Structure formats: structure tokens, C-alpha cells
Amino acid sequence: MATITLQHLNFNYDGQAPLFDDVALHLDTSWHLGLVGRNGRGKTTLMRLLQQQLDYTGQIHVPVALTYFPQPLPDPSQLTLYALQAANDFEQWQLVREMTLMGLDPDLLWRPYQALSGGEQTKVRLALLFTNTEAFALIDEPTNHLDHASRQAVAAYLKQKSGFIVISHDRDFLDAICDHTLALERQKISLYQGNYSVYAQAKAQQDAQEQAEDQKLRKDIERLKHTAAQKNQWSQSRERDKYGDRHVKGSGAINNTGFIGARAARVMQKRKNLEHRMDRELAAKEALLQNVETVAPLVINTVCDHHPVYVHADQFQLSYADQPLFAPVSFDVTPGDRVALVGPNGIGKSSLLQALHQRFTGSSQGILSHPALKFSWLAQQTRLSGAISDFAAAHHLDYQALLNNLKKLGLARTSFTTPIEHLSMGQQKKVALAAALVTPANLCVWDEPLNFLDLDNQDQLAKSILSSKPTLLFVEHDQAFIDRVATKVITLTPAK
Structure with a gap:
């Protein structure tokens, strides 16, 4: 197989410390390579450099065509097939072939792309990635929005492919699919033969x-x-x-x-x-401890309230285009509860949170009510822009408290003055999460809070929740996180 070569690679964003300093790497395109490291260490940047999307000094030689996930879609309001065809050149049968290999229903192609669940969107875009069987795939965070069964299906699918580089913060997923690991650490880059557990064991010993x-x-x-x-x-x-x-x-x-x-x-x-x-x-x-990671507990701004029930659902059901998303569900969220809302991709978990926020555009039946509360909202997908100071002022947030949590989440001080839209997806998620943490709230409503967070931050968030004990209603696909922090689990089931 071919070899991707980097020699004397140097790169930094304007006004920031170098991400890559005289880097030399040789990466075989037959490898299933896991690219790991804390948020902001340059994982996505490295993929952009391989695609010649950024200016750098040194040499990068890529002897194969590259494909990248997630692909930008010009018009997500179109039917899924047409939305994907606008993003890439392929034959319909090629896409159906990959969807079938992934166990995905081809009928999804005839639904509007933006009406698909986050997990369904992820899977159809992964199928699109491999319609070109000659290209080498660069895959950035494919497990976001995927439930446990979907992660297993995607892992089985990727194991059949010839070679790729994948960024993920799901250690079980990386263990299942990777035979090499490239770790971007604080002061060095290390290449290991083996999956994430091999790397983690060697790192722990070091x-x-x-x-x-x-x-x-x-x-x-x-x-x-x-x-x-x-x-x-x-x-x-x-x-x-x-x-x-x-x-x-x-x-x-x-x-x-x-x-x-x-x-x-x-x-x-x-x-x-x-x-x-x-x-x-x-x-x-x-010279010691330069690559040892340390994390501090986060501050969650919880506010007590006198109401005995924060959220009451009675035979509640949502529908979209006259199709029920889930069977009627009943539950209460009381002060101190940490309620996990679970169910397969596409069943309407995020839609239920949107209904609580009065942002669901379909119809509803039954009762979903709550008293006048202070909410902390964390959306599944964040689209933030501008300076962090302006963002804090616009949302009436304590700027110093926001910066304090961002520092604890590992965001470099040099990034505090960088426009949010220029940060990595993981860094942008940290801004959104830090904002949710410092918002004074009776009830935290968080949709997939672990998306884009590295493993150290995931553990940090879980420990902080257990320490601060906020009242929490959340959607998450990481079963270990649910087992660790939830006091109650509500399962959405398909409508009959």
C-alpha cells in the first residue's frame, strides 16, 4: 500500500503557539489508524493539512485521493439522496450498496435529510464516504449522535474497509476498529502499533x-x-x-x-x-510530566427551587407529518433527579427536549408541563460565533466564571481571544458546555453533552455532576456515563 509522508511539518494558527513543530511521520494507507488526543491538540487540523486546506511549512506527500467525513451539504433541506448528490459524485447503487453493508434502510434516501435523526445523518454520510472505493478516508468524530447499537454496526462496517484515519473519543469504538494509534500529546506525537487500549496502557506506564x-x-x-x-x-x-x-x-x-x-x-x-x-x-x-494530563473539577451553577415537580409528562407523544415518533410516555422530574432519556436513533429523544423548550415544529398529544423555572440548555449541535467575551455578554453570563470553567476544560488562554467559529469542534463544544455550566439553573436540559469531548473531559464532567448534584434531564448514548450519573432512566419505545 501507499505511504503518507510528513517531513519537517510546522504549523500554527495566527497568534497561537505551534500545533506542529518539525513533525515527521510515515503513515501506511492500509492502517486502520486511530487519531487521539485532547481537544485543541490539532487532530482535525492535521486532517485539514493532509487535504492541503491550510498553509504550512515543510512537506506533506499524500499519494492517494482523500475523502472526508463529515462532508458539507449545500442544501440539507432536500431529500437525502439529492442532498448527498449535491455534495459528492456517485451513483445511487453505490450509496445503496454501502447503506446495505451498514444495515441502513435505503428508504431513508427519500426523506428530507434535515428530518433524519443525528444518528441517521451520520450513517448516511459515512455510507457516502465509501462510495469511492479507491480513496483513503479521513473520518472525524463518527460516533457523535450514534446509539450503542449503531456504534457497533458502524464499527463492524469500518472493520471491512481497507484503510482510514479516524478521530474518536469512544475508546470501545477505537478498540474495535483500529490497529494503529497516533497520539497528539502535550509536547510530542507518538505512534503505537495497536488499538487505543495498547496506547492507554503504555501511556499510563510512562x-x-x-x-x-x-x-x-x-x-x-x-x-x-x-x-x-x-x-x-x-x-x-x-x-x-x-x-x-x-x-x-x-x-x-x-x-x-x-x-x-x-x-x-x-x-x-x-x-x-x-x-x-x-x-x-x-x-x-x-523534562518530566510534560505529557501528563491533569483536570480540575468544574463548577455547575445550580439554583434550588420550591416546586416539588420540575417536569411532568402524562401520556405524552410527539408526531411528525402525522407519524408518531414514540409510544406515549409518562414521567416526572423532581428536584435532585438526574434523568437519562434513552432510545434508539430517530425515536425522538432530542425532539422531546425541543418540545420542553417549545421548539418542536411537529404536533403533540398528552401533557408535558413545567413551572416557571430557570433552565440551562445545551443543544446537540452548537453553532457559535464571535468573541467569547461578546458571547458571554449576549447571554448575560459571568465572563470570569465562564473563563474559569474553560480553563478547567483545557481551553488554552491563547484561544480566549480567538473567534469561536475558528476553534475546533471540540473547543466550540467546550464553550457551549461552559456556558451551560455557569448559567444559573433549576433544571439542566442537555442533549448529548459528551459529543466532541475528549475522554479526560468526559470523566471530568461526570465527576462534577456527581459532586454538584444538579437536577438534570439529558440525552446521551454513552452507557458508561449514563450508568455513572443517572438516578432515573426513561426509555422511549417505538409507537405501535
């Missing part, structure tokens, strides 16, 4: 070794400082002995000054040697 070495160096440096201070104190006292008593009759100081001075000089030299050794130890310590 971090543990560096932390142990760091502790040892800390102790050595403290010991050397103490010894150096003692020797400095002794040499200074000898200097006083040498000159301080020379006029005292019978002291003998004058006769002993040569011996005292020579000994003090030896001690002084030992102290200088200790200082040089400390400098070497400190330099060695600075």
Missing part, C-alpha cells in the same frame, strides 16, 4: 514512571538544598572565625587563618558542586 521519578527528584533536590545550606552556613562561620577574633589576645586566630581559610574554600567548592548538581536535577525534573 506517566507512572515519570511521576515516580519526579517524586524521587523532589526528595533529592530538597536533600541537596538542605546540605548546601548547611555547608554555606559552616563556610560563613569559618570566615568569622578567621577574622572575627584576630585582635583578641591569646585567641590563636591569626596562626590558624591559613588552615581555616583552606578548609572553608573546600567547603565552598562542595557547596558550588551541590548547586550545579541541583541545577542538573531541576533540568531533569522539567
